[in-house]
Amino acid sequence: xxxxxxxxxxxxxSRQVLFAVIESYxxxxxxxxxxxxxxxxxxxxxxxxxxxxxxxxxxxxLLTQPxxxxxxxxxxxxxxxxxxxxxxxxxxxPRDPYAEMMxxxxxxxxxxxxxxxxxFHEVTDTLSQMSNYVGVVLPPKPAKTVFSRIDLMKYRDGxxxxxxxxxxxxxxxxVIKVDPELTQDDLNRIAEYLNGEFHGxxxxxxxxxxxxxxxxxKALWDKMIxxxxxxxxxxxxxxxxxxxxxxxxxxxxxxxxxxxxRIRQLSRAIKDKHTILRLLDEFANTEGVHVVIGRESSxxxxxxxxxxxxxxxxxxxxxxxxxLIGPTRMDYSKAIVMVDTVAHCIxxxxxxxx
Amino acid sequence: xxxxxxxxxxxxxSRQVLFAVIESYxxxxxxxxxxxxxxxxxxxxxxxxxxxxxxxxxxxxLLTQPxxxxxxxxxxxxxxxxxxxxxxxxxxxPRDPYAEMMxxxxxxxxxxxxxxxxxFHEVTDTLSQMSNYVGVVLPPKPAKTVFSRIDLMKYRDGxxxxxxxxxxxxxxxxVIKVDPELTQDDLNRIAEYLNGEFHGxxxxxxxxxxxxxxxxxKALWDKMIxxxxxxxxxxxxxxxxxxxxxxxxxxxxxxxxxxxxRIRQLSRAIKDKHTILRLLDEFANTEGVHVVIGRESSxxxxxxxxxxxxxxxxxxxxxxxxxLIGPTRMDYSKAIVMVDTVAHCIxxxxxxxx
DNA sequence: CATTAGCACTCACCTCTACTGAGTGCTAAC
DNA sequence: GTTAGCACTCAGTAGAGGTGAGTGCTAATG
Numbered sequence: 001x002x003x004x005x006x007x008x009x010x011x012x013x014s015r016q017v018l019f020a021v022i023e024s025y026x027x028x029x030x031x032x033x034x035x036x037x038x039x040x041x042x043x044x045x046x047x048x049x050x051x052x053x054x055x056x057x058x059x060x061x062l063l064t065q066p067x068x069x070x071x072x073x074x075x076x077x078x079x080x081x082x083x084x085x086x087x088x089x090x091x092x093x094p095r096d097p098y099a100e101m102m103x104x105x106x107x108x109x110x111x112x113x114x115x116x117x118x119x120f121h122e123v124t125d126t127l128s129q130m131s132n133y134v135g136v137v138l139p140p141k142p143a144k145t146v147f148s149r150i151d152l153m154k155y156r157d158g159x160x161x162x163x164x165x166x167x168x169x170x171x172x173x174x175v176i177k178v179d180p181e182l183t184q185d186d187l188n189r190i191a192e193y194l195n196g197e198f199h200g201x202x203x204x205x206x207x208x209x210x211x212x213x214x215x216x217x218k219a220l221w222d223k224m225i226x227x228x229x230x231x232x233x234x235x236x237x238x239x240x241x242x243x244x245x246x247x248x249x250x251x252x253x254x255x256x257x258x259x260x261x262r263i264r265q266l267s268r269a270i271k272d273k274h275t276i277l278r279l280l281d282e283f284a285n286t287e288g289v290h291v292v293i294g295r296e297s298s299x300x301x302x303x304x305x306x307x308x309x310x311x312x313x314x315x316x317x318x319x320x321x322x323x324l325i326g327p328t329r330m331d332y333s334k335a336i337v338m339v340d341t342v343a344h345c346i347x348x349x350x351x352x353x354x
Numbered sequence: 355x356x357x358x359x360x361x362x363x364x365x366x367x368s369r370q371v372l373f374a375v376i377e378s379y380x381x382x383x384x385x386x387x388x389x390x391x392x393x394x395x396x397x398x399x400x401x402x403x404x405x406x407x408x409x410x411x412x413x414x415x416l417l418t419q420p421x422x423x424x425x426x427x428x429x430x431x432x433x434x435x436x437x438x439x440x441x442x443x444x445x446x447x448p449r450d451p452y453a454e455m456m457x458x459x460x461x462x463x464x465x466x467x468x469x470x471x472x473x474f475h476e477v478t479d480t481l482s483q484m485s486n487y488v489g490v491v492l493p494p495k496p497a498k499t500v501f502s503r504i505d506l507m508k509y510r511d512g513x514x515x516x517x518x519x520x521x522x523x524x525x526x527x528x529v530i531k532v533d534p535e536l537t538q539d540d541l542n543r544i545a546e547y548l549n550g551e552f553h554g555x556x557x558x559x560x561x562x563x564x565x566x567x568x569x570x571x572k573a574l575w576d577k578m579i580x581x582x583x584x585x586x587x588x589x590x591x592x593x594x595x596x597x598x599x600x601x602x603x604x605x606x607x608x609x610x611x612x613x614x615x616r617i618r619q620l621s622r623a624i625k626d627k628h629t630i631l632r633l634l635d636e637f638a639n640t641e642g643v644h645v646v647i648g649r650e651s652s653x654x655x656x657x658x659x660x661x662x663x664x665x666x667x668x669x670x671x672x673x674x675x676x677x678l679i680g681p682t683r684m685d686y687s688k689a690i691v692m693v694d695t696v697a698h699c700i701x702x703x704x705x706x707x708x
Numbered sequence: 709c710a711t712t713a714g715c716a717c718t719c720a721c722c723t724c725t726a727c728t729g730a731g732t733g734c735t736a737a738c
Numbered sequence: 739g740t741t742a743g744c745a746c747t748c749a750g751t752a753g754a755g756g757t758g759a760g761t762g763c764t765a766a767t768g
Contacts, residue, residue: 033731046741051732069731069748114513114529151507153519159468161525163517165507171515173527175468249625252618260614264606271603387760400712405761423718423760 015086016043017053018062022074022082026331029255031071076294076328079306083291083332101130106345113349116169120244123322123342128247131338132254133326134270136309137244138280140319143204145170149195152187152231160187162235166203168314168350176234179227190228197228207236243273243280256327262304269301269325276307280321283309287318289340294328304328308335310343314350322346364414369440370397371407372416376428376436380685383609385425430648430682433660437645437686455484460699467703470494470523474598477676477696482601485692486608487680488624490663491598492634494673497558499524503549506541506585514541516589520557522668522704530588533581544582551582561590597627597634610681616658623655623679630661634675637663641672643694648682658682662689664697668704676700 010018020041021032034050054072057063062078065071074082105126112118120137127135146167153161158180164172182190198206213229248270257263269275279297283290289310295303308330309323322343324335364372374395375386388404408426411417416432419425428436459480466472474491481489500521507515512534518526536544552560567583602624611617623629633651637644643664649657662684663677676697678689 031731035731047731048733048741048743049739052740055733065732067748069729069746071731114509114531148509149507151505151517153503153505153517155468155502155519156521161517161519163505163507163515163527165509165515167510169529171527171529173517173525175523175525177468249621252621258614260606260612260617263614263617267603267606385760389760401760402712402714402762403710406711409762419761421719422762423720423758425760 010081010085013043013045014053014057016041017050018057018074018078018081019086021054021057021063021072022078022086025074026329029329031066031073033071036071074329076296079293079328079330079332080296083293083336087333087336102341102345105342106348109345109349110352113352114169115171119346119349121246123346124244124246127322127324127338127342128250131324131326131331131335132247132250133324133330133335134245134247134251134266136276136280136321136323136325138277138284138321138323139242139244140168140170140314141284142166142170143207144202144319147198147201147203147206150191150198150232150235152191154182154184154187160231162231164235168319172235174235176231178231178234182227186224186227189224190231193224193228194232203236206232210236243277245270245273251326254327256304256329262327265301265303266305266325269299269305272301275299275301276325279307280309280323283311283321283323285318286311289336289343291332291336306330306332308332308339310339312343312346312350314347319350364435364439367397367399368407368411370395371404372411372428372432372435373440375408375411375417375426376432376440379428380683383683385420385427387425390425428683430650433647433682433684433686434650437647437690441687441690456695456699459696460702463699463703464706468523469525471525473700473703475600477700478598478600481676481678481692481696482604485678485680485685485689486601486604487678487684487689488599488601488605488620490630490634490675490677490679492631492638492675492677493596493598494522494524494668495638496520496524497561498556498673501552501555501557501560504545504552504586504589506545508536508538508541514585516585518589522673526589528589530585532585532588536581540578540581543578544585547578547582548586557590560586564590597631599624599627605680608681610658610683616681619655619657620659620679623659626655629653629655630679633661634663634677637665637675637677639672640665643690643697645686645690660684660686662686662693664693666697666700666704668701673704 017037020037024032024036024040034047034054037050038045038047054063057078058065058072060077061075062081063072064075066073108126109119109122112122116139120139123137124135127133148165148167150165151163153163155161155175158177159175160178160182162174162176164174166172198209201209210229210232213225214233248267251257251266252263257266279292279299279302289308292302292307292309294306297307304327305325306328307323307325309321311318311321313319322339324330324339326335371391374391374397378386378390378394388401388408391404392399392401408417411432412419412426414431415429416435417426418429420427462480463473463476466476470493474493477491478489481487502519502521504519505517507517509515509529512531513529514532514536516528516530518528520526552563555563564583564586567579568587602621605611605620606617611620633646633653633656643662646656646661646663648660651661658681659679660682661677661679663675665672665675667673676693678684678693680689
């Protein structure tokens with residue numbers, strides 16, 4: 001019988017004690033003693049009994065002691081058990097306290113769902129304000145979004161403004177350089193050609209087509225086409241995938257970040273976004289709420305941090321991810337409800353949208 | 355004779371000592387003792403003499419002691435004197451070490467000067483990376499920029515994408531809601547009308563005109579005009595003035611921010627941008643580099659912070675501001691050179707641009 | 709008369725010690 | 739199986755003493 005098996009077969013008493021320790025510690029970040037448990041979570045046993053149980057839980061790696069004569073503190077594995085086995089009956093999580101906020105939220109995002117940038121900023125702001133953790137949104141992969149149209153307008157010098165509209169609302173404008181000889185009429189013809197060519201394609205397909213076109217003979221003798229390819233090529237050169245983040249400032253006030261190094265760690269994790277990006281990306285095609293606790297993610301940047309994430313859907317299919325990043329000592333039940341609800345709100349907003 | 359007069363008439367010795375203390379303290383944030391000064395900045399006096407001079411400087415409020423038996427530390431007033439009287443002969447500031455970087459910088463911004471958003475991000479990034487302070491850019495007041503053209507494109511549902519081009523490169527796109535009956539042809543006519551009406555106007559003048567138009571009789575019977583007004587009204591509703599900021603993460607590594615409260619203070623100052631915005635705004639119409647040290651700005655948020663700022667010009671006239679925000683214990687000479695040089699680079703990029 | 713050597717003094721900082729109290733593990737009794 | 743009792747551990751605090759960097763003052767010096 002492996003440790004995992006032992007953990008899975010915890011008896012009710014042990015579960016109660018573990019639950020008590022974790023809830024208490026989440027409420028107030030101080031090691032929890034046996035006497036304290038008997039007082040605040042009375043279950044008819046003396047401190048000595050609780051001590052025995054706690055010792056068992058420590059042996060299983062669910063709790064640990066900061067030092068010999070201190071109370072117990074949950075380990076990452078402890079939180080994991082808490083999240084998986086103690087919170088799972090989701091009905092027990094009280095959604096009501098947030099219902100009001102969420103109705104309000106749903107109303108607000110309804111008004112701005114046309115502009116994804118504004119929408120996602122609103123989402124991260126709301127998430128972080130409500131939770132005091134760091135709110136994150138992974139926007140839909142632009143590569144998977146469907147081309148709607150491109151417009152080209154002459155600007156100053158030899159510059160042209162390219163406006164790229166995608167079907168789901170991702171709008172991008174970019175100043176590109178072209179042959180200054182081109183007139184607006186030329187540009188219109190180029191845009192028209194591109195609109196026809198790329199109609200209904202995803203960005204991925206577009207770039208693929210572009211590569212093919214560039215080797216096509218037709219492009220060699222038709223100047224207009226070769227120019228169109230050039231324009232398109234410039235426009236599609238993206239600023240890379242981005243991530244909406246907010247709430248670092250509020251999170252800094254959490255007791256978990258009273259240590260300067262913890263703050264640095266958190267901000268570093270947020271600063272070079274690709275760690276988080278890679279992690280969230282894994283959830284982009286899944287359903288439901290996921291929780292990653294501390295070292296569970298192999299990324300060392302996230303050692304003392306946990307992530308609660310859920311994908312949201314656009315037209316039934318998973319599109320992007322919303323998440324909360326906080327300390328491992330996180331109010332998981334609260335965070336899970338929030339992330340879940342917000343994800344649903346977004347999915348719903350998208351659905352009404354089409 | 356006021357204290358200020360005494361300060362202005364410091365003799366050479368005192369100036370030398372003050373200079374030594376401040377330079378040393380900027381180099382390493384530890385109280386500077388008399389013995390240390392005689393060793394590292396030999397000027398032919400014994401520690402005792404230096405002590406007497408230091409006592410005088412303290413009486414004038416230029417230095418202070420953290421506690422009785424510690425060395426001296428500069429006060430805000432001390433830094434002020436240092437900046438005004440000891441650094442002013444600008445020729446003494448060595449520009450060379452940065453010359454290389456700056457050439458590089460000039461080349462880089464040359465490539466992106468068409469897109470102000472990208473440009474300003476690049477500027478704050480460069481400033482903060484080179485200095486380890488927080489780089490800030492106040493973009494040109496959109497209200498003062500000159501209208502170039504507006505384009506309207508039908509999007510999904512009853513939505514329209516409005517693309518607003520301004521003469522200096524501020525480009526803004528916005529999804530607005532209009533009467534779904536409007537065809538693309540209608541939109542084109544509306545845009546044409548607006549382009550004619552607003553040609554060469556600033557945003558300020560545009561809003562003004564808009565108010566006037568809305569009370570004009572013509573608007574009442576010409577449906578096209580009234581729609582145009584509506585569209586324009588929606589488009590001009592801005593997301594408010596913004597501020598480009600970057601470098602908080604790097605600044606956190608400065609010893610000045612090893613105290614958690616200092617970090618919180620700094621991030622709070624950056625978070626609600628309007629304090630900084632108001633401060634920088636004062637410099638928007640001035641020339642040259644300005645330095646605000648600690649409490650000199652009445653804003654309590656900036657107590658332990660200093661700002662080195664300079665306006666940059668667009669077409670000869672001051673347009674916006676670049677700045678560095680750091681601890682009062684800042685390397686002012688370095689910061690001043692950087693801000694000054696960067697401001698010049700931007701001005702130059704704009705000039706070549708027209 | 710400016711400068712300096714000498715000296716007493718101050719005070720942050722470090723270390724050592726002792727004490728306290730919260731909490732534990734173990735064992736024997738219930 | 740549960741619990742009372744007890745010895746033990748250890749972080750945290752407070753006080754005492756020593757150290758050293760630095761000062762202010764005064765009297766001697768050139």
